Amino acid sequence: MVEPYIRGKAIRYLEEGKVVIFAAGTGNPFFTTDTAAALRGVEMNADIMIKATKVDGIYSEDPKKNPKAKRYEVVSFDEAIQKDLKVMDATALTLCRDQQLPIAVFNIFKSGALKNILLGQNEGTLVMPNIH
Template sequence: MSVELKYRRILLKLSGEALGPQGYGIDAETVRRIAGEVRRIHELGVEVAMVIGGGNMWRGADAAATGIDRGTADYVGMLATVMNSLVMQDAMEKQGISTRVQTAIEMPPVAEPFIRRRAVRHLEKGRVVILAAGSGNPFFTTDTAAALRSVELNTQVLLKATKVDGIYDDDPMRNPHAQKFDELSYMQALNMGLKVMDSTALSLCKDNNMPIIVFNLRQPGALEAIMRGEQCGTLVRADVKEPA
């Protein structure tokens, strides 16, 4: 029996910290679990592109604060995202999912260069595409790279996986009374100065009417629930009314 899906092509954005149990390094079991969640929606017929950050190994902005040139620090961060992407590719293919890594910085021995039309073709053929090395430019985050690739590949939604189950008006880890939003407009998210996604990424999604869903990938089945159209996490989109 065919499954009713709300989304048929998505971009999933993972932080590098999601791959390590304490936010650094890579935990093989965690990577396998994430690959398993992606496999479940892939088997439903969803076309999946992914962007993975590199913060579990290197953060360009933090490194720059120590005196390293910011541009150099950001390029090192791009290489960290490639390492994470190759590890995820290995985990996916061991679960039977044909996967391609494309990088914004050319490195032919390990991955394809990012070519938009080729990436789209991979998606159409049922391959998961992992987009590494950010946008290929320093001073831009992997959130912005995810927004850019999401627009380029004409996905239906950008999914931002976090440690919490949506966007709150305060850090729910520190404030038990923090209020969760089911929906927000782009302007509300920008004006609130939320740290879930940087303003450049939010603005790019706003300008191209790309909906964003912020959710907790650690919640088993959350990704599949979103594909089925169930309420999960926080949806950021246009035309959301201001709260009364």
């Protein structure tokens, strides 16, 4: 079932043990779908934000332009922002960093990838606060 986003209703569904999936943007100009996802993740006190995309993680450079580009398994928010790794817009990254909301970036078109993410298995790239 698809419904417009109403925070109280989403919380109630979660309390009932239902799965809530957020899609689309905020409906406001200048905000990307990444920012919308970050906002909803923070509002719902999510454990992790899942960014399903067409690439298998975050790279040091565009792997189509540089075949030697390194794929990160784990990267800190600060490194992703400082190196402008193009995982998502800076507003979304900064919001997740400030609210300590980790982000899993993975290829939605890879068979089994979503299942691996949901099971906490190694898939794609994990963006986290302060990696030592």
